[in-house]
Amino acid sequence: MPHRPRRRRTALAVLAGTALLAAAPTPVTATAADRTPSCRAPKNAALAKQVTRDLRTALAERSGTVSVALYDDRTRLSCTLDGGTRYDSASIVKVLMMEATLRRAAGWGRPLTAWERRNLRPMIRSSDNAAASRLWNDLGRPYLAATLNRAGTTRTTLGPYGYWGLTRTTANDQLRLLGALTGPRSFLGATARSFGLQLMSEVRRDQRWGVSAGMPRGLRAHLKNGWLPRATHGWRIHSIGAFTGGGRTYRIAVLSHDNPSMKYGVRTVERVAQAVHRALNKGRAIARTATPDSEISERSDGSVPPDAPELPYPYE
Template identity: 30%
Template sequence: MRHHRLAAVSAALLLTGGAAGSATAAAPAGPARPAAASAEVPAGVSAGVAVFDRQTGAFTEQLNTSTRFRSASVVKVLIALDHLWGLDHAVPDSDRAWLEPMLRASDDGAASAYWSDRGGAAIITRMVDRLGLRDTAPPPGGYEGYWGYTALSARDTVTIYRYLLDSAPSPVRDFVLGNLRQSTRCATDGFDQHFGIAGAFEKPWALKQGWSGSSYEKGTCGPPRTAATARTRSAGPAAATDVDLTRPALHSTGTVGVGDRSIVAVFTLHPVGTPYGKAYTDIGRLVRSLNVPGASRPAGWRFGTWSDHVNVRPGPGTGNAPITQLPAGVEVLVGCQARGEVVNVPPYTNEWWAYLPQYDGWISNIYVNSPDNKMPDVKDC
């Protein structure tokens, strides 16, 4: 049967901008798009973007590169580099126990411990001086203990990664990048952190993501957890006062391609109240529009989804425990589709399932914004 999902159309409209009752508006334009020539920023989103091609030594994308954003968890790269500064031997096991989850799974408890132990804002002061950062600044007055309120720009983020790749001692470079290459889909606070770069490009990549905002309080994969942020009161230079601390932030930074050819820094702010799935989709569309030399783009078709936290299964049926759950209303890449277990979500019924290669799992087509049970143009598995 056809399923336009009128009961859930409001969630779909957040994604597609279509009219109520119009399933056509949610259908994809075709296979995943190739590289574009310039950044395409979704409506309502504020962005700072920089893409640096290490092979040519030139930027391929620059948009608001000096604009300061609150860093969220991207600052954890600076926290790690400060702690490891000058290290010329293997990272001790005692540090690995804290640094690995901080870099791979964006663990907040580890960041807070280092922030407290190493002087809070003094970490940022030291790293600004060491790396010659131009826009980076400690959290503003009254928020000294909130490491995620550190001011950071796209161009400074490129500078940080260039130092890491080209100048850092090899034990530091190998350790930090090695962990960023092992970024986990589920962060320790329960968020699906494989948005932006991870969703737009195939490996190899190395990631440090960031998210901050009241709209993102509910976890999207794994058991949601809340980690308290230490509130130390550390002295430091004058903090930035031009950083937006209100709108939800979602950032994707790292390296892409063989040999870490491109450095990508994308910082975004979204309207207050934006659901996580909508912000996740918007930063994905922005990153996919970028000219990123060396990037490999996955094949498939992109569709919107509806419903809250759709289960991703290891096969086209509900017999096995879910691998994870999708952020509510997020856009997904579909590799192919196949018949499987019949799923009933009254008044809808559907036996077709979509394979999501980036999750290595399946969701029922009943949760896909498509005019028919079987998605148009998508190949059979």
Template identity: 40%
Template structure:
């Protein structure tokens, strides 16, 4: 019995020795392959809470979180009845007026006299230039030196001869109509009689102005900047109208139109369209006709501009 017990002990010691040797060999191999083998795995670390969970718990998101998109600005409420009464108070005699404004900063908009149509006089020159630029874009070219010279005179100086030349260059009323469809104008009608007798609405003129600042329209960024640069450098004698609504330091780009109409017994059409950029960015068009004089029409347009923008400010 003692001999058997001794053999059993020897077998046990031998087996233990072999086990230890095997464990040692495995450990050495593992070390060579990339590091020591852990004797016992510990508990897995807790996952960090997600940013969504942090927000739900009232905690700040982690620095690595993507910023949350800010909510779109909410258009302001406009007291339309009060504003309409103020505009009507500014109208003298038989004059008619319409105004449309779009605040591109927060989406607020207002239109008075939406159904009224007016002849454009010289404000259509912005539309003519937009049509010319669209055609050049389609042809894959930039404006020629001659076209640029005509465009500068047409917008900055309101030169009628330059407007005539570019009116024929775009294909007269057919070319303007085609361009206006692309620009999203819905209430503007060109005529073969004269570019200055194109009929339009204040609302459509704001659509045109918005096409000059929006990347969603057909005009390229280069074309839009070009038109606005000319409108921001109009002759100082023509810097009236919607510019009356600008605060000190605001950037203004505008084009005015004025025309005594024989069809109205010599009464005046006075129009002003433009962009005002300060704390807010506005596209605004004020159209009027049947004014007894140019001065009274300018005063009406400026009063209406100030009235509307003061309400929206």
């Protein structure tokens, strides 16, 4: 169910008078393939060149605004495409809330409480918005901001007035947050990382589209998605995930908006994911194919109430 912040409604009403003037639908005119990905692999220039080419092909003739960031621990391949572009986070901000909760428990030298577990599990597994709102309010903005800083994010700002789904973030910053769950220098301990990854591997079936498409057998997907339509910039379709197993770990973040439908955005994200998995796992059998049309709902993730104003701070 969508959360409905109770605080500062008066301030929102003042903003709405001007912000909603910009609420007319934005036409989808940009072509995602117009921009060139930047890939590097210190010891495998051929791989970097291939992935650059494959990402361009995956985005050929795809409209909308798309950002990609990825990192493979084995080959040290890193790629970015407009990785600093900012988007409304929708439900992927729940990974930040999870990490902040895990960090707080470790910092206080205690295990997670029963209340924290009761909210973390549905928030990640089924994208429960009521649980997310409870954790957001319990953690507080200062602690969430401190967690962002600890993760090394540079362009993520928390959503205003309790609208956590309007947190602004980038693909590069989402890759850093995923690194807190997989990286050797993580600010989270081994137990916390294991618990967080476990939850992200248990996302319910109808929410497992996105960067898991094209993954090979023998790997495990740890996933979180966001899918949110708004009057401006159309559908936000985001998918972030870490892939572990077989002696390797890699992370992928794909963020997008200006999608005319949820299905269109999912298709774009999955084209990117398939290109990455194929390049990093040559010759391996595929475990997860593209999501069937029948499993794409065209319903919002509910991370922002439908009556929330179009807030007037600009995209960058």
